[in-house]
Amino acid sequence: MRATLRWAHADLRTHRGEALFIVLATAGIVASLLLAAALFGYATNPWQRVFTQSHGAHVWIHTGASADAGRLARLDGVESVAGPYRTASATVESRGTRASVELRGAVEPPVTGRPLLVSGHWLDQARPDGVVLEESLARALWAEPGDTLTVPGTTRTLTVLGVTDSAEPRYRPGERSGVVWALPSAVRGADGHTGQIIGLRLTDPGDTDYAVQRAVTTLGSGAVTQVSNWQQARAEAQGDNRLLGQVLGLFGLGALLAAALAVHGAIGTRIRGHLRDISVLKAIGFTPGQVVRIFLIQHVVYASLGALVAATLTQALGSRIPGRLGDALGVWQGLPGHTAALLAVPVAAVLFIGATTGIAAWRAGRVPPVPVLRAAAPPAGRLSGVARRALGLRLPPALVLGWHQAFPRRPRSLATVARLALPLLLIVVALSAWTTIDRFHSEPERIGLAAALTAHPDESLGDPAARALLARNAQVTAVHPGAEVAALVPGQTATIALRGLGTHQDPYPFSLAEGRPARGPDEAVAGQGLLDLLDVRVGDWVRMTVGARPQILHIVGRSIEPENGGRVISTSLDTLRENDPELRPTLYQLQLRPGADPGKVAAELTAAGHGHLDVHAVTNPADGLSPLRGVVVGLIAVLALIGLIELLTAVGGTVREGERDLLALKAIGLSPRQITAVTVTATTCTALAAVLAGTALGLPLAHWLIDVQGKSSGIGAGIARGPSPLLLSLFGLAAVLGAAALAALPAGRAARRRLADTLSAVA
Incomplete structure (x- = not known):
């Protein structure tokens, strides 16, 4: 020991x-x-x-006000229910921020789907104007217990009594309404329409789709x-x-x-x-x-x-x-x-x-x-025909011998190149991930975010007036009217987003990864999440239900959809109006001039609307990936360390193998500087081969991994972007020059060794 x-x-x-x-x-x-x-x-x-x-x-199932939702409690497989609760749609405002909300009427907290109080307290019948907000909605409104919410267009006010957390889908501006619990007497919307919502807790969560089908069959699809x-x-x-x-x-x-x-x-x-x-x-x-x-x-x-x-x-x-x-x-x-x-x-x-x-x-x-006595023949073997011809062309002997020494034995040389190429390959993948995130920020129009702002006018502002108001801003280059409705998929087991954006004369610029734009009537583009949900492909026809009306659309393209998990199907507003002539635009997607500040433009438009317009920036999914930048930097540092270990190994092996040839190289007249150049050239050739292999394999691997992740998240393939040729060239140059610099010192020491030391090393 x-x-x-x-x-x-x-x-x-x-x-x-x-x-x-x-x-x-x-x-x-x-x-x-x-x-x-x-x-x-x-x-x-x-x-x-x-x-x-x-x-x-x-x-959670939303129904019309006249539906007998209580019948669902008697279905097989339903353990318990929450509600049904009366609901109404409304818009609330706090500190200049507006949000669309769903008012739910309740007196006592439900047992199933019970909201967990984060702050404040539950509803109080002595406070008929009191409400309880879901946490993500409260965060968006900067509201807390004791604050007062206003209902734009009315004199009505609501007092925040508490904030809760729940396991339901969270509030998303422009996509999903936030949940506001209120007393049943306070549940009334601006349009006078009400509905119901009921929550089902199942004995077997795996039977969710079947339970939804039975619920829809029991209540009726309409x-x-x-x-x-x-x-x-x-x-x-x-x-x-x-x-x-x-x-x-x-x-x-x-x-x-x-x-x-x-x-x-x-x-x-x-x-x-x-x-x-x-x-x-x-x-x-x-x-x-x-x-x-x-x-x-x-x-x-x-x-x-x-x-x-x-x-x-x-x-x-x-x-x-x-x-x-x-x-x-x-x-x-x-x-x-x-x-x-x-x-x-x-x-x-x-x-x-x-x-x-x-x-x-x-x-x-x-x-x-x-x-065991070492072989007399040098480990690099005899010079190849290419090397001999290169020497005949009077190329520098150090370069030719270094290239020959880099690959003395094919299996061992390939193993060295493969070990060094692996960390370089992973660095290329990391750089591709970084570049893809940057693309989300620098070119949002190419990943499904053509519009920078979304505007929601209230009912007092008609379509012509809203368009004129929005187009009046000098930073707005295009105003695309649209509407988004919830639609039930075939089998009625899930809800998807059906959007009508733009018109036939002024179509919305969707980002397509497959197929073609929707130009004709009944044509649509869909996100990857919807294609996976319905198990359809581009070219298929799909049937969905909007309220009591069926909607049949022909999917002609796959769009990159970063919203709603890609479970979105989009067509023109004119196509939706063919099915519902009374449909009016409920939102406007705004494209801005390059370099315009979305926050500043949103503030200007909100002020110009005098309380009749709610404008907010379109959420960029890359905003949530900002921590990935630091992660990528740390990973590249770790991989660089691993590559450095392999380079040190390769340099040490090349120097040791070169000790056998040192006497022969000195005998043919090479100076110590030229002998050093032989080792440096051999290391550089090995590093160059690893860089080429790592780049050639890393780029397609990065595209595949990013597209697989995009597809699994519902956004869809087609979002991957590799590093620029300049960045890849700089990366490869840095790796090759670093390898040469790393090999210079030990190679120089070995070239200046005494002859007695060299004889003992090869003995």
């Missing part, structure tokens, strides 16, 4: 930089995997906690106006946190594989360079098992130290990390499985690195105790 420790200590002193890089790389990898676990837990747990505590309903289920609410609550977790997990596993291969290559190279030392160890009594344990224990200690550092920092920093990552870690640390994950992830990473280390160290155990 004492001899083992002395060997390990001597080896550590010789390879301090490599040991440090292994520790840092392992720390970065384990930290990435722990953050991924935290984000996955953070994405799922808050919604699940609220759903469990509130005894949430699996299905009675059901909208359906939402628990899967939709959970997916929306998870949102971008799950995406961040997937990205971290994917890169963490990829980096773990790259690090393990880099360690494997480093040990293999060191074993080839220390065959004589290993033979001496065996000659003085070391068994093959002891030799294997020397390498194995040494690198497992390095990996364990890095994993311990990552776990300690993750646990200590926790919620102190700013932004969403800190929130995720704070929540994750309070989950039941936190301790198990905090132990399992580092242990699994160390075991994986240890397994690859053991495979490489096993070769050291097979080294014979008597050193």
Whole structure:
């Protein structure tokens, strides 16, 4: 044991930089995997906690006021119901911010789907104007208990008594109304129309679609106006946190594989360079098992130290990390499985690195105790015909010999290039993710966000007046009238968004990834989420129900839809009017001049509307992915460390192999500077091959991964964008020049070695 420790200590002193890089790389990898676990837990747990505590309903069904919704409580598979509650649509305003809301009438908090009070208290019959807001709505209105809400166009006011949290789909400006609980006497809308809503808690959540079908059959298709289920609410609550977790997990596993291969290559190279030392160890009594344990224990200690550092920092920093990552870690640390994950992830990473280390160290155990004489022939073999012709063309001998030395043995050379190409490949994927996020910000019109603002006029402002008011602003370049209604899909198991935007004469500029624009009557474009939901493709006809009216549309294209999980089908406003001649525009999508400030323009239009116009910016899904930028930077740093380890291994191997040829190179007249150039050229050629391979494989892999994620989220494929050629060129140039600089110093030292040292090295 004492001899083992002395060997390990001597080896550590010789390879301090490599040991440090292994520790840092392992720390970065384990930290990435722990953050991924935290984000996955953070994405799922808050919604699940609220759903469990509130005894949430699996299905919420909106019906007309005359429907007998109470009959649904007697359906098989229904455990309990919430309501039915009387509902009405209205618009409320607080501190200059407006929101469309759904008023729900109740006296006591429901048992099923019970809103959880965050602040304030529940409704009080002594306060007939009192209301309770859902938390996301209260946040959008900057409202809290004690504040007063106004109803635009009327003298009516509402007093906020409390704020609640619930497991229902959250408020989204321009897409989904916020929930406002009020006493039944206060539930009345501006148009006088009312409806009902009922929540169903099922004995088997997996039978959600079947339960909805039975409910619609019981009430009649014309009675059901909208359906939402628990899967939709959970997916929306998870949102971008799950995406961040997937990205971290994917890169963490990829980096773990790259690090393990880099360690494997480093040990293999060191074993080839220390065959004589290993033979001496065996000659003085070391068994093959002891030799294997020397390498194995040494690198497992390095990996364990890095994993311990990552776990300690993750646990200590926790919620102190700013932004969403800190929130995720704070929540994750309070989950039941936190301790198990905090132990399992580092242990699994160390075991994986240890397994690859053991495979490489096993070769050291097979080294014979008597050193074998090295072959007289140089390891690079005879010069190839191409190399001889290159020398005949009077190309610099250092370049030709360096290129020849870079690939002396095809299997070993390809393995070196592959190990170095893997972290470079992952860096290209990370750069592609960064570029795709930037595209969402710089070119929103190409990812389904042609309009920067959405305007909602009240009923007192007619269509011609609203258009004229909006077009009067100098920053507005186009005004597209539209309407959005909830439609039931075939089978009536879910609700989708049916939008009519633009007219036949002035069509809305949809971003298409497949097919063609909808130009003719009954033509439409649909998001990926809707195509998946209905199991249809571009070219199919679909039938849906809007109220009691059927709507049949021909899907001629697939649009990139970042809203509503892609469960959107869009056509022109003229097509919707053919089915409902009384339909009037309820919203206007506004395109702005390049460089215009959406917030400033929205404020100007709101002021010009004198309280009759509600204007807000279109939500960009990239806003929720801002933490991904910091994640990408951290991942690139970790991958660069792994690439540096592999480069150090490649340089060390090239220098050791070049020691055999040193006498021959000096004998043919090469100066130390030219001999140094041979090694530098060999390392540069290896790095260049790895850069080309990593870029060639990384770009299609990045497009595939991003498109798969886009498709699974409902946005759809076609959003991926690779780094610019200039950025890729700079990345490749930096990698090649870095490899050359890294090889220059050890190559120069080797070229200036004394002849006696060289003779002993090749003996």
